[in-house]
Amino acid sequence: MLVGGGLGLVVFVLVVLLASALRVLREYERGVVFQLGRFWKVKGPGLVVLIPGIQQMVRVDLRMVVMAIPSQDVITRDNVSVKVNAVLYFRVVDPERAVIQVERFLEATSQLAQTTLRAVLGKHELDGLLAERERLNLDVQKILDAQTDTWGIKVTNVEIKDVDLDDTMVRAIARQAEAERERRAKVIHAEGELQASYKLAEAAEVLARQPQALQLRYLETLTVIAADKNSTIVFPLPLDIIGPLMRRFVPTAEA
Template sequence: MILGGVGFSVFIVLLALLAFSAFRVLREYERGVVFQLGRFWKVKGPGLVILVPGIQQMVRVDLRVVVMDIPSQDVITRDNVSVKVSAVLYFRVVDPARAIIQVERYLEATSQLAQTTLRAVLGKHELDGLLAERERLNLDVQKILDTQTDMWGIKVTNVEIKHVDLNETMVRAIARQAEAERERRAKVIHAEGELQASHMLAEAAEVLGRQPQALQLRYLETLTVIAADKNSTIVFPLPIDVLGPLLRRFAAPPAE
């Protein structure tokens, strides 16, 4: 009787444990992919899920957005410049069944695909485009990844290039290029200023040529400006038409 009572108690305990193992609780952001005797049955959750022990198995899938760092990649651009590029990837599972059935370890698969796609896309562009057109490159990488991971039940929402690392030689070359570009712009602006000034001086000379008195007034104005600095020696040209009458008067013979 005692052995029978112990066996019955063990049976009850095992039955309770078996019944307890049949219950699963999934959070709001989780789904359970249920397999029945090895075959896909359905996706369950969230909330309380009841499984048949020994017959049904469940794999949990997180539906939240995953933020994944893409390790620094060695990229050779189209103009044969070697750079290191790192990025960040945002994606989430939209079809739990395909994420579990179609690919083994979808997180690792997405990471490897993102690395190869990043190298392939950036290698088609020159260094200037890589530095100046990040938004377009981000969109190109995101579209390619989203298309390729669609069969895995994964939605790639965004890709952001974080850092582009150049060696010191290339940094100095870019600095010299920027300096030369600024010098070119300065020379062009200076030449344009000289051209505009020449046109204005030509117009001013034409106006002054119509009225000789205006030239004298211009001389006086120039003298006023120069006189503001008292440490200068001024050589002022005196018009000959002013001195002409005086010279003729002194040169005339005295009247008898």
């Protein structure tokens, strides 16, 4: 009876040891195995057998991590205070370094992304921050990728989501945009006047060569004015029409 109970206990212990020695890693997981506290190898995916009490394993997820960078207070180069948040995309490419080189690589990457975002955006003026997001995204991504390379982490993309301004600055930007549109309108109007003056000068040269054309223009002008049903018509009288009359009466006056 005692022999049967002892055998059952041995079988139970063996089953427990075997269960603790077996690990199953999914396709996107890797296991960093330590043997007596020293790094041994990276295993997975699939079935992994460990020696209980001698080997320990740390699971590492190799899938893309999408991390939201909390809103950061940034002072731009032209001393404007804004709040900026972004999204960070990264993944682990070297499980060994991600476990050994840094403690809690997710938290470390998040803190590094926050400080890098403030440092990079603080070097630019507000106009550049609003108009050149793609270039700023690339700058932040390159800096983060270089700094996290020793941790076995690859930063693939950084996207700035929102840039929040206070109401005073929003109104100032609106006034600036309105003034810019008025400036463009005046420039366009001036360019139109300049082009029109060139065309009028060309038309004057043509009319000077053909005086009869000027009379036709007068008649056409009368037609346009009469179409509006005006009661008063102001019509310029050319001097060459009254010229003969003036030459006729001038000698009489002298006499």
